[in-house]
Amino acid sequence: MDLTAEAEVRPKRYAGILLHPTSFPGPYGIGDLGKGAYNFIDFLKASGMTAWQVLPLGHTGFGDSPYQPFSAFAGQPLIVSIDHLRELGLLRDEDFNDMPQWNPEDISYGDVIPFKMGLLHKAYERYLDPDIVDGLSNNHKLMEQFKEFMETADWLEDYALFMAGKDYHQGAPWYMWEDDLKNPTKKARKEWIEKLADSIGFYEFVQFLFHIEWTKLKKYANDKGISIIGDIPIFVAWDSSDVWSNQNLFMLDSKGYPTEVAGVPPDYFSATGQLWGNPLYNWPEHTKTGYEWWFSRIRHQLSLTDFLRIDHFRGFDKYWSVPAGEKTAINGEWKEAPGENFFTNLEATLGYHMPIIAEDLGEIDHSVIELRDKFGFPGMKILQFAFENPNENNFLPHNHIRNCVCYTGTHDNDTTLGWYRNAYEASRDKLRRYYSTDASDVCWVFIRACFGSVANMAIVPMQDILELDSWARFNKPGVGEGNWSWRYKEEVLTEHLKKRLFETTKMFGR
Numbered sequence: 012m013d014l015t016a017e018a019e020v021r022p023k024r025y026a027g028i029l030l031h032p033t034s035f036p037g038p039y040g041i042g043d044l045g046k047g048a049y050n051f052i053d054f055l056k057a058s059g060m061t062a063w064q065v066l067p068l069g070h071t072g073f074g075d076s077p078y079q080p081f082s083a084f085a086g087q088p089l090i091v092s093i094d095h096l097r098e099l100g101l102l103r104d105e106d107f108n109d110m111p112q113w114n115p116e117d118i119s120y121g122d123v124i125p126f127k128m129g130l131l132h133k134a135y136e137r138y139l140d141p142d143i144v145d146g147l148s149n150n151h152k153l154m155e156q157f158k159e160f161m162e163t164a165d166w167l168e169d170y171a172l173f174m175a176g177k178d179y180h181q182g183a184p185w186y187m188w189e190d191d192l193k194n195p196t197k198k199a200r201k202e203w204i205e206k207l208a209d210s211i212g213f214y215e216f217v218q219f220l221f222h223i224e225w226t227k228l229k230k231y232a233n234d235k236g237i238s239i240i241g242d243i244p245i246f247v248a249w250d251s252s253d254v255w256s257n258q259n260l261f262m263l264d265s266k267g268y269p270t271e272v273a274g275v276p277p278d279y280f281s282a283t284g285q286l287w288g289n290p291l292y293n294w295p296e297h298t299k300t301g302y303e304w305w306f307s308r309i310r311h312q313l314s315l316t317d318f319l320r321i322d323h324f325r326g327f328d329k330y331w332s333v334p335a336g337e338k339t340a341i342n343g344e345w346k347e348a349p350g351e352n353f354f355t356n357l358e359a360t361l362g363y364h365m366p367i368i369a370e371d372l373g374e375i376d377h378s379v380i381e382l383r384d385k386f387g388f389p390g391m392k393i394l395q396f397a398f399e400n401p402n403e404n405n406f407l408p409h410n411h412i413r414n415c416v417c418y419t420g421t422h423d424n425d426t427t428l429g430w431y432r433n434a435y436e437a438s439r440d441k442l443r444r445y446y447s448t449d450a451s452d453v454c455w456v457f458i459r460a461c462f463g464s465v466a467n468m469a470i471v472p473m474q475d476i477l478e479l480d481s482w483a484r485f486n487k488p489g490v491g492e493g494n495w496s497w498r499y500k501e502e503v504l505t506e507h508l509k510k511r512l513f514e515t516t517k518m519f520g521r
Contacts, residue, residue: 022413022467026521027062027240028055029422030473031077031485032090033118036501040113040123044224045092047501049231054504056235058512059521063232064240064470066422067322068225068315070174072251075120075495076486078244078322079289081174082252083308084166086221089127095224099153100143101134116483118496131220135213160219166252166311167215172203173252175210184250186267193267194258225315233317240368240470241316243309245326246273246289254290257304260297261290271332274340275323278373279399281489284331284340291332294349302353306360317366324369324388325379327353350378354386368416368468372396392417392466394457395430398438398445407445408464417466419457419475422485426474427454429481454478455511462519469521476512477503 035042035051042048055063069080070087080087096102111122137143161167176185176192185192191199204211232239247253249269254261262271269290276284297305312319321327328350333343358365369383371390383390392415397406404410411417419427431439431453443450450456454475461469474483477499486494 023061024519024521025062025238025468025470026060026462026516026519027064027238027468027470028060028473028476029064029418029470031066031422031495032068032087033495034473034485034498036115036499038113039093040111040126041089041118042498043090043092044221044228045094048092048228050501050504052228052232052235052237054509055232055237057509059516060512061236061521062238062240062318062468062470064320065242065316067242067244071495072248074491077242077495079248080244080251081177081248082166082170083243083247084164084311085170085218085252086225088131088217088221089123091127091131091217091220092224093127093130095220096130096134099134101137102130106130106133115500116498118498120496131217132213135216138216139212156223157216157219160222161215164218164222166307167218168204169256170218170252171211171214172200172207173255174214175207176203178210179207185255186250193255229315238317239315240318240320241312242320242322243312245321245323246287246291249288249290253304260293260300260304262293263290269335272335272337273326273330274333274343275331275373276340276343279396281340284343285489286333286337286340291330292348298349298352302349302356305353306357309357310361313361313366318368319366320368320370322370324371324383325373325375328379328382329376350382351385354382358386387414389414389416389466389468391415391421392464393420393424394418394460395420395424395427398434398442401437401441408460411464411466413465413467415466416468416470417461417464418469419454419461419471422472423488424472425481425484426472426479427457428475428478429484433481455515459515459519462515462521469519473499476508 030051032044032048033042035047037043037045037047052063067077067080068086069077070082070085071077071089072079072081093102111126113119173185176188177183180188192203195203229239258267262269264270271291272287273289273291274284274286278284309319327348329345330348331340331343332346333340354365365386367388369388369390371379371383372393392406392411394406394408394417397404397408400406408417420430424430425433431442431450439450446456446460448456458471458475461471472485474485474497483497485497
C-alpha cells in the first residue's frame, strides 16, 4: 500500500490517534464499544483527525496481551457493550447489584473478566429463554442477523469448540486435553460438539455481538471520515484455536509441543532479546495450501479495519528461531520466510493493492527493506528513537519520506513525557537544540513534529495527546504483569484540547 499513490497531485495526509478500545471510559471496569467509543469518534472528528489506530482486537488470554489472543479471528468479548445488552433487554438492573468499584484510570483484569463474562452468560441465558426473547421488540431482526453471521464466519466453529473445550478442562491448554479432543477425528469432533453444545452456543453468541457492534462502530467512524488502522501480530499463541485446529501448519512435535519458538534477539528493548514463545510456522505446509489460512486471516482483519499494520513485519523475510526450552532469546538463529512469494500471491488473491503498514523497527537488514519497498508498504518512524541515537539517523524528521507513518511513540514505548524525563541528558539536549525549545511543552513539541513530518500518516498515542507521564504507559516489552490497563476519563476530552489538535492538524495540511 503505497500511500503516495492515493492521490496523483497531493496525497492525503492522515492525522490520527493510537488508542485501544479497552482504554475508553465507561462504568463497567474496561472500555467497550458503547458510548465511550462513539464519543471518541466524535472527538476525533472535532479535532480534525482522520485516523484511529487500534491494537489487535482479539480475545485475549493469559497475561491479557492483545498480541497473544485465543484466536486470530475472534473478537474481544470484554469490549462487547454492556449498555447494548441492556437496550436489547438481555440484562437488567439487578444484574449489577454486585458490581465492583472500579478505578476509572486502570483496568483490574482479575475483577473485570469474571464480572463481564458473567454478564455475557446471563445475557445468553435470557436469549435462550423463549418467554423473554419473544417479548423483545427487535427479536426477529436479532435472530436473522445471528443466522447470517453463523453462515459467513467460517472460523467460528473451531474457535467456539476450542473455547468450550478450555472451559470443560477448567482453562487447561489444548495440548493437555485427552487425545480425542486434542486431535479429534470427525466422529469424535461431532461427539464433542454435541456434548459441549451449550458452551459452544455461548461463544458463538458473544462473537455475534462483537460483530454487530464493531460493524456499526466502524461505519460510524467511516461516515465521519475516520479510517481505522488495525494491527495483526505475525505469530499466534500456542494455546489458541488456530494452532489447535491447524497443527500441521506449525512447528510442533507429535504431542503438540513446539520444537522451535518465536522471539527477537537482543535489541533496544531488552539485552537478552524477547522470548515470545509462540510456535513458529511450518512454512512449507503453508505454501502447499497456497497460504490459505494466512489469506483468510488477512481478509478477515481487513473486513474490520481500513488499514492493517503487520507487527514484526521482518518475520516475513527472516524470523528468529529459538530452540524450545531456552530461557532467553539469545541462542536463536535467523531462518528464511516466504517473503516475496507470500505477498505476490496475497496481492493476486485480494485483487487490489494491499493497505498494509510494515512494522519495520528493531534489527532490520537490507532484504527486509527490499521486501517492504517492493510492495510499497509504508514503514514506521518513531520520534523518540530519533533522539535516543545521538548520531544522524533515519528517524529524524528531516530524513522522513512520504510513504511512511510517523509516530511520537507506540504502545511499546514510554509516554513522551515519561521518555523525556527518563532520557539521558545527551538525548534531551539533542531534542532541545533540534527544535530550539526548552522542552517545557515536550509532548506538543513532538506532536507538532509528528504532524509536520512529510509522512503521509502521523499517529500519536492518546497518552501523549493528554501529556501523561510514565504511569500511563500501556506496555513494557518483556514484562509480564501490569500492562494493557490504562484508561482515560471522559472529562479529559475538553473543548480546548479539540481546538488545539484541530489547529495543529490544519497547520500542517492534515
